[in-house]
Amino acid sequence: MHFQNILVHLQFHFIGNYALKQPSNEPISPVHFIYIAHLTTENVSNVLYIAKKKTIKDSEDHTTTLSSLSGDVGVLHLLESEENLDWVLRTGLHPPYMVIMESALFTRSVMMKLKNGSSRVAGVAVVVPSANPPQGFSPHNKCPNENSGVYSESYGPTLAHCNTTVWNPLGNGLSYEEFDFPIFSLKDDNDTQLIKQCYVDHNRPVNGSDPQYPLCAMQLFSHMSAVTNTATCMRRNTNGFTFSPESICEPLGDHNIWAPAKPLNTTQKGHKAGESMVMATLDSRSFFSEIGPGAESAASGLITLLAAAHALRNATQEAQLSRTIFYTFFHGETFDYIGSSRMVYDMEKNQFPIDLDNVHSVLEIGQVGLFSSSKVWLHTDPVSRRNGSVEEEVKKLVSNLQTAAKGLNVSVEEPGVTQPLPPSSLQRFLRARPFPGVVIQDYSSSFANMYYQSMFDNADSLKMSYPPNLTPEEQLNYVTDTAKVRAYMMLRLLVNTANFYISVERQTSLPTVLVQHLLANLTGSTANVTQEDCKNQRENQDDKESKHVSYSWVQGAAPPNSTERKGFCVRSTVHGTKALSPAFELEDYNSKDYSTWTESNWKQIKGRIFLVASHDLEVNQSAKATHSRVLLNGPRCQGLYRLLT
């Protein structure tokens, strides 16, 4: 018995992005393919393949692609410049190529050229740098959510489609393009060095001569089941029809978190005293899946609202206010306002504790992390302000805000020109009826955020840095005000850990859970309720009525001289409602009014590198080879046959 080398296969797992089915009201139906490869340095000796395991503990691999079911194989090519694309697209001798590029080359022009030559491109891998690109990068559109907002041919036509001001000038629209090949992102670590080294060893042309087989190649797996557009995809889902239901794609959705400052009676729907709604958004995204840091686009706004809710807790409990404040956090605003459209729909259908009649005014906190020269801008909708009563209310709101800001180091201004509202949840409310509303942003005519909805919208983009050489305690003391400390810590927690991507409905994203519990803790009060009662949402054993408050059990911290945590129950008014686009309730998958975004299901997401031998050895040619071997038995040796049988 002889022992041969044992072949061990590991695969490096790529975390891919989702294939989002565009709503069919778009002229093209983009399906995105984005992958993120997270490679570890675990290297096992292996004869055929080199693959790594992923480090991220995320459970879901989001991928999108039109990679074939058995993965796409391409000869590695390290793209050095845009001119070097010629090798990939025209002159290279061994197509299809798997293009590796630094993120500086991940631009619209390069990607569009690759898209056009996609017969010779097997896939793209982008090496993500550790520092943000200084010139900015935004894969979102120049005019985000232009078709799902309030401005259209019938409402402020001169303001629609960013005619007056382009909100996201750095946007290159890559997130909404359709690619036929997988696109992965790689962290710049040892494994990526290995890939580059493999290219240098085997694939690089030396002295002008072409590289010879065997060549280094990479295979990326990220097959997405979804097809064409949402309507087709949802139709092909077989949920409920067969014994083994299979869903090809699922709608994006999550929960909206809301909390009135004073408890409402949630069972009685409709008429309350006027509410002032204060809202922020919970979600963000990037080109690649499982990366959605959303520091400026989501975290800044929601932290501000949380801090405000906490600061106002005592004031709203004691003071007799004619109007109560209704804190709301919407999810899915990036994808054509999933959360806010759902809430407005529920309000219209009387499915929500308050009605549209009860909403008196709306204040929205948008992107507020980057205010420069201590100026904060208040955006309003000029079309609704043509109505006299609305104009009056808006003026009151603005002057109140300006008065409030007088004592602080912040100046509050309105942009002096007639321009539309920036993309914001208020637009969906305005579609229902003209509310007086103000959106607070840190920019006046175009985003200050250079990394809007991209993987670079992280702590660095917020310029959250301490002076160097501070210990953690000193860092905490650096920000003196305790309220500020709390807000700062929350912000740091969120931008470093949370992924703001909304994902499908059956998966609750981390920010939703965090905000729900944070809001409960910050606006609620401790209740003398046992753990069991608390978890069962009741005051005590006898309490049987349905409540307008909610209870959540806090594990608490362990006191200094013991290891047992001391938990307590918090009574608050925080609730969550489903944030699923009304299009899916109505089963109108071609809806022009509501978001119809879905996410594809996928099989495995991973990748590996290896050497490939010549194309001559592949299937087409091999048929010839096997043929020639069969012609061994000629007519001469018939006698031989008879002997042996």
Place this chain on the structure above:
Amino acid sequence: MTAAVFFGCTFIAFGPAISLFLFTIAREPLRVIFLIAGAFFWLVSLLLASLVWFISVQISNKESASQQKGLLIFGVVLSVLLQETFRFAYYKLLKKANEGLLALSQEETMPISILQLAYVSGLGFGFMSGAFSVVNILADSVGPGTVGIHGDSQHYFLSSAFMTMAIILLHMFWGVIFFDGCEKRRWFVVAAVVVSHLVVSCLTFQNPQYVSSLVPTYIIMLSMGIWAFYTAGGSLRNLKLCLTCKDKDFLLANHRPR
């Protein structure tokens, strides 16, 4: 590494053995049964050898490369010895079975000769041994990659296939020679078989210098083949008559009764 390599290596490794099976064994149910039983015996010997190997690897020091190498050599030697032991055990079993078969059958001669049994059992051993040697390599050869990213030789698949073919044929020759040695109580013959098996297995430690392991193996295979031919009663005269299809006695003897 694509379908061509897969099919090529499969046919190289198993081609001769499968053609032998198809032309000489497939029509006779008794031969097929004994072939499969032989394969099973080889499998049992492998099971025992791998049990010992597994336990010894678990209790050994996994960090020390020299210890692992020593363990590998020990494993190879043990496995060879166990295989030959089971070949002997199968021989004993077949002898006993033959007496029983004779008692049961109505004919006066044995339905299957000891020489045929030797050939069939050797081939059975060979099939199973070949399968275990090469199937995992074949499975990997279907994928898109080829050997070499760690700097290993490109000829891995091909040389594995050739080695497997040699091993299968060798098992068949050893079977014939071994049974003959046991029949005639020539123990040096048995020892020669065991020694040559050890030599061939230890030659594989020369890999990845495939030339220095394959060439001696093929030389040994050819010599074993000639020895087995003579053991089975062949001679140059027989060979000539057979090839020119003129040996009528032989034809008559193998003619099936009506």
